[in-house]
Amino acid sequence: MATKQRPSAVGKAADYLDQRTTIGVLVKELARKVFPDHWSFMLGEIALFSFVVLIASGFFLTMFFEPSMALVRFEGDYPPSMQGQLMSAAFSSTVDMSFEVRGGLLMRQIHHWSALIFIGSIVLHMFRIFFTGAFRKPREINWLVGLTMLILALAAGFTGYSLPDDVLSGNGLRIIDGVVKSIPVIGSYMSFLVFGSEFPGSHIIPRLFTLHIFVIPGILIALIALHLFLMVLQKHTQYPGGGRTDKNVVGYPALPVYVAKMTGNFFIIAGVLTLMGGTMAINNIWNYGPYDPAPVSAGTQPDWYILFVDGALRLMPGPGWEWVIGGYTLSMNILIPAVVVPGILFTILFAWPFLEARVTGDHREHHVLDRPRNRPVRTGIGVALFVAFLVCALAATNDIIATHFSLSIFAITWVLRVLLFVGPVFAFFVTKRVCLGLQRKDRELVLHGHESGRIVRFANGEYVEVHTPLDPQEVWLRTQHTSPRPLEIRPATDARGVRRQGYRSDRRWQRLSEFFYEDRVEPARPAELAAAHSHGEHDEIEARTPAAVGPGTAGQGTSGPRTAGPRTSGEGAAGPGEEPR
Amino acid sequence: MKALAARRHHRLAPVVLLLLALLTTGGVYAALAPSTAKAETVSTADIETGKKLFQANCATCHGANAEGTDGVPSLVGVGAAAVDFQVSTGRMPMQMNGPQAEAKPPQFDAEQTAALAAYVASLGAGPAIPTDEQVDPTQGDPSNGMALFRTNCAMCHNAVGAGGALSEGKFAPALWETSERNIYQAMLTGPQSMPVFNDANITPDEKRDIVSFLVEQREGSAGGNALGALGPVSEGLWAFVIGLGLLIGAAVWIGAKSS
Numbered sequence: 001m002a003t004k005q006r007p008s009a010v011g012k013a014a015d016y017l018d019q020r021t022t023i024g025v026l027v028k029e030l031a032r033k034v035f036p037d038h039w040s041f042m043l044g045e046i047a048l049f050s051f052v053v054l055i056a057s058g059f060f061l062t063m064f065f066e067p068s069m070a071l072v073r074f075e076g077d078y079p080p081s082m083q084g085q086l087m088s089a090a091f092s093s094t095v096d097m098s099f100e101v102r103g104g105l106l107m108r109q110i111h112h113w114s115a116l117i118f119i120g121s122i123v124l125h126m127f128r129i130f131f132t133g134a135f136r137k138p139r140e141i142n143w144l145v146g147l148t149m150l151i152l153a154l155a156a157g158f159t160g161y162s163l164p165d166d167v168l169s170g171n172g173l174r175i176i177d178g179v180v181k182s183i184p185v186i187g188s189y190m191s192f193l194v195f196g197s198e199f200p201g202s203h204i205i206p207r208l209f210t211l212h213i214f215v216i217p218g219i220l221i222a223l224i225a226l227h228l229f230l231m232v233l234q235k236h237t238q239y240p241g242g243g244r245t246d247k248n249v250v251g252y253p254a255l256p257v258y259v260a261k262m263t264g265n266f267f268i269i270a271g272v273l274t275l276m277g278g279t280m281a282i283n284n285i286w287n288y289g290p291y292d293p294a295p296v297s298a299g300t301q302p303d304w305y306i307l308f309v310d311g312a313l314r315l316m317p318g319p320g321w322e323w324v325i326g327g328y329t330l331s332m333n334i335l336i337p338a339v340v341v342p343g344i345l346f347t348i349l350f351a352w353p354f355l356e357a358r359v360t361g362d363h364r365e366h367h368v369l370d371r372p373r374n375r376p377v378r379t380g381i382g383v384a385l386f387v388a389f390l391v392c393a394l395a396a397t398n399d400i401i402a403t404h405f406s407l408s409i410f411a412i413t414w415v416l417r418v419l420l421f422v423g424p425v426f427a428f429f430v431t432k433r434v435c436l437g438l439q440r441k442d443r444e445l446v447l448h449g450h451e452s453g454r455i456v457r458f459a460n461g462e463y464v465e466v467h468t469p470l471d472p473q474e475v476w477l478r479t480q481h482t483s484p485r486p487l488e489i490r491p492a493t494d495a496r497g498v499r500r501q502g503y504r505s506d507r508r509w510q511r512l513s514e515f516f517y518e519d520r521v522e523p524a525r526p527a528e529l530a531a532a533h534s535h536g537e538h539d540e541i542e543a544r545t546p547a548a549v550g551p552g553t554a555g556q557g558t559s560g561p562r563t564a565g566p567r568t569s570g571e572g573a574a575g576p577g578e579e580p581r
Numbered sequence: 582m583k584a585l586a587a588r589r590h591h592r593l594a595p596v597v598l599l600l601l602a603l604l605t606t607g608g609v610y611a612a613l614a615p616s617t618a619k620a621e622t623v624s625t626a627d628i629e630t631g632k633k634l635f636q637a638n639c640a641t642c643h644g645a646n647a648e649g650t651d652g653v654p655s656l657v658g659v660g661a662a663a664v665d666f667q668v669s670t671g672r673m674p675m676q677m678n679g680p681q682a683e684a685k686p687p688q689f690d691a692e693q694t695a696a697l698a699a700y701v702a703s704l705g706a707g708p709a710i711p712t713d714e715q716v717d718p719t720q721g722d723p724s725n726g727m728a729l730f731r732t733n734c735a736m737c738h739n740a741v742g743a744g745g746a747l748s749e750g751k752f753a754p755a756l757w758e759t760s761e762r763n764i765y766q767a768m769l770t771g772p773q774s775m776p777v778f779n780d781a782n783i784t785p786d787e788k789r790d791i792v793s794f795l796v797e798q799r800e801g802s803a804g805g806n807a808l809g810a811l812g813p814v815s816e817g818l819w820a821f822v823i824g825l826g827l828l829i830g831a832a833v834w835i836g837a838k839s840s
Contacts, residue, residue: 039836281804297735298745304817402746
C-alpha cells in the first residue's frame with residue numbers, strides 16, 4: 001500500500017522536460033490561474049476555436065485550389081450545368097475540389113460556415129466588451145488589438161469569398177474596384193495598383209490568395225497570441241457580485257476546470273461547424289457560374305459582415321451626388337456610403353475607450369465589469385450604433401425583404417433611409433431611459449425590498465404590504481457601482497480675474513461630460529438604507545441589516561465580500577477560488 | 582450509283598437539287614415551327630366555346646372583341662401561348678388590381694383554357710402553344726441553358742430561378758414550381774414586366790436548354806439544404822440562427838454548470 005509508486009511514463013517525460021526547461025514553474029502558475037465563469041466570457045472562445053477550424057479546413061483547401069486566372073475549359077463530370085464552359089483555373093479547381101475530391105465539398109462548406117461564425121462571434125464578443133465596459137483601463141490596448149483583429153477578419157472573409165472567381169464574388173470585387181476608384185485623386189491609381197490593370201485583369205486572384213492564406217492569417221495569429229497574453233497578464237474581468245472587487249478574481253482554476261471546459265467547448269464548436277458544413281449548402285459557386293463582367297443575378301449580396309457597406313450604398317441617393325470639379329469627377333454617392341460610413345464606425349470604436357476615460361475623468365483600474373444599465377449613455381450609444389448597423393444591413397437585403405414580405409422595394413428603401421437617421425436617435429433615448437429606469441428600480445428594491453404580496457392589518461386598522469429585504473448578494477449587486485458625475489473644471493478666471501488658458505477646451509469636455517452623466521441615479525448608500533429601514537416599525541425588516549455586506553459599509557474591506565462570495569479554497573485545485581490581482 | 586454519277590452534269594440537275602433543297606427547308610421549317618400545326622387542329626366549335634367563355638369572363642376588361650380598353654391590352658395577335666400561360670397559371674382572370682397579376686389556382690380546366698386560347702389565336706396570328714418535345718428538359722443542354730440563363734434571366738429571377746424583386750412591388754417569381762411549358766411560354770410571350778425573348782433572340786433549342794437547366798436545379802444542392810438558394814443573406818441569417826444559436830446555447834450550458 002505504502003510502497004513507493006513508480007513514476008509513470010508521462011511523469012518521467014514531464015520531469016525530463018522540466019529538468020531542462022523549468023517549464024514546471026510556468027505550468028504551475030497557469031494551472032492555478034483563476035478564471036471567472038460566465039457564458040458571455042465564452043464568446044471570444046467561440047471566435048478562437050472557429051479560427052482553429054478555419055485554419056485546419058483552409059489548410060485542406062489549399063491542397064487543391066489553384067490560384068490562377070488562366071482560362072480553362074471545364075472537364076469534370078459534375079455538375080451538368082458546367083459542362084464544357086470556359087472558366088478560370090481558380091473556378092474550375094474549386095468545382096473540382098467540391099466534386100472530385102473526397103470530402104472536398106464538406107471541407108469547403110465547413111470553411112465558409114466557420115468564417116461566418118468566426119466574425120459573428122467576434123462581433124458578439126465585442127458587444128459584450130463594449131456594454132460591460134471591459135475596455136476600460138488597463139484593457140484599452142487589448143481593445144485596440146481586438147478591433148484590429150476584427151478588421152483583419154473582415155479582410156480575411158472578403159479575400160476568401162472572392163477566391164473562387166465566380167459571378168457573385170466577382171460582382172463584389174467590381175464594387176470594391178468602384179469604391180477604390182471613388183477615392184479622390186489617388187483612386188484610379190490605387191485601382192490599377194490593386195488589380196494590376198483595368199478591372200478585372202489577371203492578377204487579382206493570385207494576389208488575394210497570398211493575402212488570404214499567408215499575410216492576413218499570419219498577422220491574425222500573432223495578434224491572437226498578443227490578445228490572449230494580455231488577457232492572462234491582466235487577468236480576466238468579472239461580473240459584479242458578492243466578494244468580487246477590483247483587487248481580486250473569483251472563479252475556478254484553469255486546471256482542471258477550465259481546461260476541461262475549453263476542450264469540451266472546442267469539440268462542441270467543431271461539431272456544430274461540421275454539422276452545418278455537412279447539411280447546409282453554402283456558396284454553391286456552380287449556381288453563379290464562372291466570373292464574367294456582364295451578368296449580375298438577383299440576390300447578389302456580400303457575406304453578412306459586409307452587408308452594412310452594401311446597404312449604405314443602396315440607401316445613398318444617386319443623382320446630385322456626383323460632382324464634376326475642374327473636369328474631375330468626385331463620386332460622393334460612392335465615397336460617402338462605402339468609405340465615410342465604415343470610417344465613422346471604426347473611428348468611433350477605436351476612439352471610444354479614450355473618449356470615455358476623458359469625459360469620465362477616470363484613471364482607475366477596472367476589473368469588475370459594469371452592468372450596462374449603470375452606464376446609460378454608453379449603453380445608449382452602443383445600441384444606437386447597432387441600430388444604424390442593422391438598418392444598413394437590412395438595406396442590403398431590400399430585394400429579399402421585398403419578395404418575401406410582398407413589399408415595394410422603393411418603399412423599403414425610403415423607410416430605411418429615414419430610419420438610418422431617426423432610428424439611432426430614437427434607440428439612444430429609449431435605451432438611456434430604460435437604463436435609468438432599471439437603476440431606479442434597483443435603488444427602490446434595495447431601499448424597500450421585494451414586494452411579498454402579503455398584506456398585514458395592524459391593530460389600529462392600517463393595512464400594509466410586507467416587503468421582504470434583499471439578501472446580501474442582491475444588495476451587493478445593486479450597490480457596488482459608483483455613478484460618475486460630470487467633470488468639474490477650474491473656473492474661467494483666476495482670483496485676479498485673469499482669463500485662464502485652456503478653459504475653453506476644458507469647458508467643451510465638460511459639456512460632453514454633462515451629456516454623459518447629467519442624468520444619473522445614485523446607488524443606495526448605507527445611510528439611506530438605514531433611514532429607509534427605520535421609517536416605521538411596522539416594516540418588519542429584521543435588525544440584521546442586509547447592508548452589512550454591501551460595499552458601502554463593509555466597503556473595500558475583506559470580511560464582507562469573503563463571506564458573501566464563493567469560498568476561498570486553499571490547496572484544493574479543483575474547487576472555486578479567489579486570486580489577488 | 583453509277584447512273585446518278587453519270588447524270589450529275591445533266592442540265593436538269595440544278596433544278597432537281599433546288600427542288601430537294603426547298604423540300605428540305607420546308608420540311609425542317611415545318612418540323613421546327615409546329616406552331617400553326619396545333620392551332621389549325623382546333624375546330625370552329627372550340628373557337629365558339631372560347632368566344633363564349635371570353636365574353637363571360639374576360640370581356641369586362643379586355644373588351645367584347647378582345648380589342649382592349651383603357652389601360653388593358655388588346656389580345657389580338659398575342660397568340661395561344663400567351664393565353665395558355667396566363668390562364669393555366671391562374672394569373673388571368675385577374676381578381677384584383679395590384680402591382681402585377683399573381684399566380685393562383687387556375688380558374689378554368691384544360692379544355693376551357695384550350696378553347697379560350699383557340700378563340701384568341703383566331704383573332705390574329707401569334708405564338709402557338711409549344712409542343713411537349715419543345716419543352717422536354719431531357720433533350721436540352723443544361724450547360725448552355727446555364728450560360729443563357731445567367732446572361733438573360735438571372736438578374737431578375739436569381740441565379741437558379743429562386744425569384745427576385747422588381748420596382749414598385751413587382752417581382753420576378755421563383756421558378757421552382759413553374760411547369761416546363763409555362764417557362765417556355767413566358768420566354769415566348771413576355772408576360773407583364775418580362776421582356777419577350779422571341780425565336781430570333783433565343784432560339785427554340787436554346788429555350789429548351791434553359792428549361793433543362795431550371796429543371797436540373799430542382800434536384801437541390803449537393804451541399805445539403807439549399808436554404809432557399811437565396812445566397813449570402815439567407816446563409817448569414819442561418820449562421821446566426823442555427824450556428825451561433827447552438828454555440829451560445831452550449832456556452833450558457835457550460836457556464837451554468839458551475840455558477
